[in-house]
Amino acid sequence: MKRILIIDDEYNNRLLLEEILEDSEEKFQIVSAENGELGLDKLQHEKFDVVFLDMMLPVINGIQIIDIVKCQWKLDDLKVIVITGNSNKFTSKDWYYDYVDAFITKPYRSKTILDTLNKLLKTGR
Amino acid sequence: MKNYFKTCLKQHFIYNTLNCAVSLCRKKPKEASELLIDLSDCLHYTSDNNSDLVSLKEEIDFVCSYLYVQSIRFSPRIELNCDTGNMISCNIARFLIYRYVDDILENVLKNTNDNITFKISVNPKEQKAVVEVFLNGKYKYIKEFS
Numbered sequence: 136m137k138r139i140l141i142i143d144d145e146y147n148n149r150l151l152l153e154e155i156l157e158d159s160e161e162k163f164q165i166v167s168a169e170n171g172e173l174g175l176d177k178l179q180h181e182k183f184d185v186v187f188l189d190m191m192l193p194v195i196n197g198i199q200i201i202d203i204v205k206c207q208w209k210l211d212d213l214k215v216i217v218i219t220g221n222s223n224k225f226t227s228k229d230w231y232y233d234y235v236d237a238f239i240t241k242p243y244r245s246k247t248i249l250d251t252l253n254k255l256l257k258t259g260r
Numbered sequence: 261m262k263n264y265f266k267t268c269l270k271q272h273f274i275y276n277t278l279n280c281a282v283s284l285c286r287k288k289p290k291e292a293s294e295l296l297i298d299l300s301d302c303l304h305y306t307s308d309n310n311s312d313l314v315s316l317k318e319e320i321d322f323v324c325s326y327l328y329v330q331s332i333r334f335s336p337r338i339e340l341n342c343d344t345g346n347m348i349s350c351n352i353a354r355f356l357i358y359r360y361v362d363d364i365l366e367n368v369l370k371n372t373n374d375n376i377t378f379k380i381s382v383n384p385k386e387q388k389a390v391v392e393v394f395l396n397g398k399y400k401y402i403k404e405f406s
Contacts, residue, residue: 144369145276145333151283170373191272193373220272220279241279 137256138182141167142174142200143189143218148241152187152218155245161253171195178204178213185214185252190221198231205234214255218243268306268355273329274299280333295332298325313351316389316405320344320380323357327378330365338365339377346384350406357391357405364393364401 190197284292
């Protein structure tokens with residue numbers, strides 16, 4: 136079973152993603168973290184296939200998490216899906232852009248989440 | 261008007277609130293409707309840019325709507341206590357109170373994991389609105405507006 140980590144400081148955003156993933160035909164093991172520190176702790180000690188990452192997190196933000204897991208820890212197999220309310224903030228000029236497998240803007244449809252996830256898990260990108 | 265609207269309510273605030281409403285629609289539709297109405301009130305206030313001066317009631321109503329939305333989004337980190345029963349009839353610069361509370365809120369949300377409480381009250385005798393801020397239950401800031 137694929138393991139998915141959700142890192143978001145808003146409870147209702149975590150809940151929505153959990154419910155969407157639980158409604159999926161494919162079953163996932165879902166773990167949530169309410170801030171960047173807890174998320175990094177889980178990524179360091181457990182193996183995940185995909186992380187849904189909010190960028191605006193307290194203390195340790197999404198960009199710092201990408202830096203740590205991709206550049207320092209070299210978690211090359213971990214797929215990163217960034218969930219953002221700032222649709223036009225991220226561009227290919229940003230250093231971390233190539234480390235992100237998909238960007239999804241809020242608010243999103245369930246189908247967008249599941250289609251993106253299934254595509255990533257099947258094709259790798 | 262469009263530019264002013266953009267500078268007051270941040271894009272990520274609007275889209276994150278809408279996402280929060282989508283989430284609440286599933287199991288707490290009444291709370292979702294309250295959230296959307298308060299977001300709409302915020303949008304009306306920020307897009308109605310006819311005057312730099314507004315009544316204290318208008319500004320406080322807007323700030324309370326804005327903080328209510330944030331308290332739902334970041335529940336249980338943010339609490340709001342608005343006691344504006346004795347509203348006074350003076351005018352104030354538009355967004356003056358909003359900018360004060362938003363600066364504090366953004367700093368706390370970005371740089372800490374603290375819980376924050378806003379207490380907003382009105383002192384009709386002294387013709388002032390008072391904003392008090394508590395971090396993790398401890399008194400932190402106070403500012404008066406008149």
